[in-house]
Amino acid sequence: MSRLVVVSNRVPIPDKTGAAPAGGLAVALEAALQERGGLWLGWSGQTSETDEPGPLRTETLGPITYALTDLTRTDVDEYYFGFANRVLWPICHYRLDLAEYARREMAGYFRVNRFFAERLAPLLQPDDVIWIHDYHLIPLAGELRRMGFKNRIGFFLHIPWPPADILLAMPVHEEIMRSLSQYDLVGFQTDHDLENFLGCLKREGMGQALDEGRIQTEDRIFRGGVYSIGIETSAFAEFAEKAAGNPTVRRTKRSIEDRKLIIGVDRLDYSKGLTQRIDAFERFVVGYPAYHGKVTFLQITPKSRSEVPEYEAMQRALAEQAGRVNGSIGAVDWVPIRYINRSIARPVLAGLYRLARVGLVTPLRDGMNLVAKEYIAAQDPEDPGVLVLSRFAGAARSMKGALLVNPYDVEGIAHALSRALAMPLDERKDRWRVSMDDLLANDVTRWCDDFLRDLG
Template identity: 75%
Template sequence: MSRLVVVSNRVTVPKKAGDAPAGGLAVALQAALEERGGIWMGWSGNSSGDREPEKMDIREHGNITYALTDLTDTDVEEYYHGFANRVLWPICHYRLDLAEYGRKEMAGYFRVNRFFAHKLAPLLKEDDIIWVHDYHLIPLAAELRQMGFKNKIGFFLHIPWPPADVLFAMPVHEQIMRGLSQYDLVGFHTDFDLDNFGGGLVREGIGERLEGGKKFSTYGRTFKGGAYPISIETEAFSKYAVKASRNVMVKKARQSIEGRALIIGVDRLDYSKGITQRIDAFEQFIRLNPAYQNQVTYLQVTPKSRSEVPEYEQMQRTVAEQAGRVNGALGQVDWTPIRYVNRSIARPLLAGLYRLAKIGLVTPLRDGMNLVAKEYVAAQDPEDPGVLVLSRFAGAARELSGALLVNPYDIEGTAHAIARGLTMSLDERKQRWEKMMDHLLEYDINRWCDDFLRDLTAE
């Protein structure tokens, strides 16, 4: 079997063997690499000031070789904070109003991808399978091809892919599309994202879909495309939750809510997550259902994110102020309606909190997949499962048909879904949960990885 080489923007190296990453992309990639062995290359998260780093930091952990490089201050500002997170991220999340395009940042984005390619090149073998991840590194395959590499190279996008009207508002959309054409397989979370990509090629007149939409032809290349919904290590996470239910902190949380029904939301602080709309929906739920005053507790866990970007700093203040306003308006001497935690919580502890919660509130305005939804389902007690309230604009909504689907912009509709979830019969809760859990056990992280690599390596 050919060696697997994974490239992503950030690389989280475990402090010791067996450590579990915080979640998301890190969980998925560590699981894939531990099974197959290989290299994980990317940015260390550190800055080298104004001097370009010469050496890579190579570390061995089990079957994984971690290859990390620093970036200069200019690289971080232009490539990461600039083009990646102030152009690509908002556009892919349908937020043209927040995209701030600048030629300097665009040049930095392509320059850092070229830098990554030159750092990766000495580590590669002729038969390596290269798997590039996410919007930060779209041009990487083109850089490697220019250097003469003919390896199989796959790309997976962990965020949504927008329709043509949104994408083509970006001044450098042609360079981005041309970069994707250099991969052998381009993977998306859902069939909707795949259709947006193929539809854009056809509509712009720069390509066509072949073989029922599973292949594309553009810029003189033919390559494959597919939908590969990322998942979690379902069985292991379920065991986390059972074990965590005995955790001291989980026991304290259970005692502190004093028999109230727990509603939980867990999101990175980002405007795409719909946190302010969710708080509005919770407030509306209480106002429409006054009998639930002092009977529910809403825990919102929201670690800080990209605080160097002004939009995120402003959002942090907005969410904290909104939670404070609702608590001031609805709270009582012995009841704080919203508990707002603005820091990370260890994943095993989160599993216990998910299991404790009667409602999992996952209502992004737009999301590629959202693994929190899948973790919440996997963490439930089969004999008394909670209810997942899920945005129809999350990729997970294409799979988790047992959830209560909501439009996060419809505040009253989301409030009604919360009420329905809290009053749902045990039989219906079990039926809905079993349907979702059966799916997640079959389509777990290993299935995701196997399906993508099978299609990448197939002739």
């Protein structure tokens, strides 16, 4: 069996026992690497104090070698904070108004991808199967091809792919499209993303779809496919059941008394629809006065990319918005919104999911959104909560038991909250069962196996 080589922007550093940090993606990829033997390479998250990134650091644990490289401050500013997160991220999330293109940062993005290729090249073997992840590393296969590598190379995009009218506004869209054509298999989260990708190729006259997922470009044929990422469903369900007894979860349950809990969990980002969500909750409480003092909305939003000024401003604005709503509709003995701006330990989070009557997941645009899937997996089968889900999240393509909403429609979300909280037990069970069956059939291990089977 061929060795598997995984490349991602960051590498989950094993702890002293050799276990990767908790999380579905890390669990699945580590399992695949354990089975095949392999290498996982990426950025250490550290910046060097000089203009040189320093040597590659490797650590072998069992059949897996973890290879980490530092980057220079210039690299991080141009490649990561610059082109990846100020151009590709907003473009792929349909936010042309937030894209800030600079030629210097574009050059840094391609330069760092070339650097990753140079770090990876001495470690590669002729029959290695290479799996590259996400928008940070789109050009990596092209760099490896230019160095003469003919290995099977796959790419998976964890975020959405936009339609042609949006992508073509990016000055280097042709270079990005040509970079993707250098892979043997390009995987997307949903059929909509794949359709958008094919539409971009057709609009620019750069390629066309053939049969069986094959795509013809000027100089080669490669494949595109849909591989909707899942979670470790059964394990997370067991985890959540045990987490219900966590001391923090138990204290939270006591503190909300007999109120119904609505929970939202999102990394701080403009794509998550957080301001609209808070507006919708306020509209719900005002429009449905019977719930005044009877519900608590817990929004957990860890900081994200705080070095980027726009994200720091967003953090302040959300805190002010939550404070305004609490001051406007709260009471002496009732704080309607609990806004937490830090990470919560996974055992606590799983228990909070199980405690919540409603999971409120309303991104403006999301590749998949695993919070939606974790919320469903965490529910008590005998008394499950209801998922209120944005129709613009990739998860909406398969989670048929959710109440789908338009995240821009605050009245519609308010109505869905009322419906979810009033929903009878039998309907809640039926809706949960439909979504849970899908999660069990399409967990993260199947996602990993399906992609590697098709790549191989």
